[in-house]
Amino acid sequence: MTAEKLPAARIDSRVWQRMLSGRRLDLMDPSPLDIEIADIAHGLARVARWNGQTSGAHIFSVAQHTLLVEAVMCAQSPRIDTRLRTELSPRHVPDTIAVAPVIPRTLTGKKLEIPVKAILQGTAPDIVAAPGAIDHPEALAWFARWAADNRTSA
Numbered sequence: 001m002t003a004e005k006l007p008a009a010r011i012d013s014r015v016w017q018r019m020l021s022g023r024r025l026d027l028m029d030p031s032p033l034d035i036e037i038a039d040i041a042h043g044l045a046r047v048a049r050w051n052g053q054t055s056g057a058h059i060f061s062v063a064q065h066t067l068l069v070e071a072v073m074c075a076q077s078p079r080i081d082t083r084l085r086t087e088l089s090p091r092h093v094p095d096t097i098a099v100a101p102v103i104p105r106t107l108t109g110k111k112l113e114i115p116v117k118a119i120l121q122g123t124a125p126d127i128v129a130a131p132g133a134i135d136h137p138e139a140l141a142w143f144a145r146w147a148a149d150n151r152t153s154a
């Protein structure tokens with residue numbers, strides 16, 4: 001059956017992709033609001049580097065390769081934040097670059113982005129999330145300490 005013969009409602013109902021986050025991505029009219037960075041990262045973790053055309057002990061997913069390159073670059077250029085600020089357009093450079101020891105997630109694997117944002121804005125960690133529902137509850141304390149150490153007056 002060709003697309004011309006299908007009713008419009010049936011065509012429209014299948015022009016989207018369910019993302020890993022549960023969001024629907026309209027394939028005919030994609031919006032940045034429909035894409036989460038976690039969906040991209042999860043997808044890249046499943047894709048073999050060089051299209052899987054390697055063998056041996058050093059087979060990496062795109063995500064692993066990206067992290068390896070980042071580690072090498074940080075070791076060679078520890079002041080990457082300075083280079084970013086001088087070599088890129090200011091609108092693309094974050095105010096602060098910090099490496100957290102671990103990203104807290106729920107027990108089902110979802111990143112705690114909103115709770116971490118609340119902690120960075122000054123809310124106590126025990127208010128934003130229950131420690132028993134997090135894979136690394138100590139990470140929330142790290143974010144609270146980091147926020148306290150880096151807080152500036154408005």
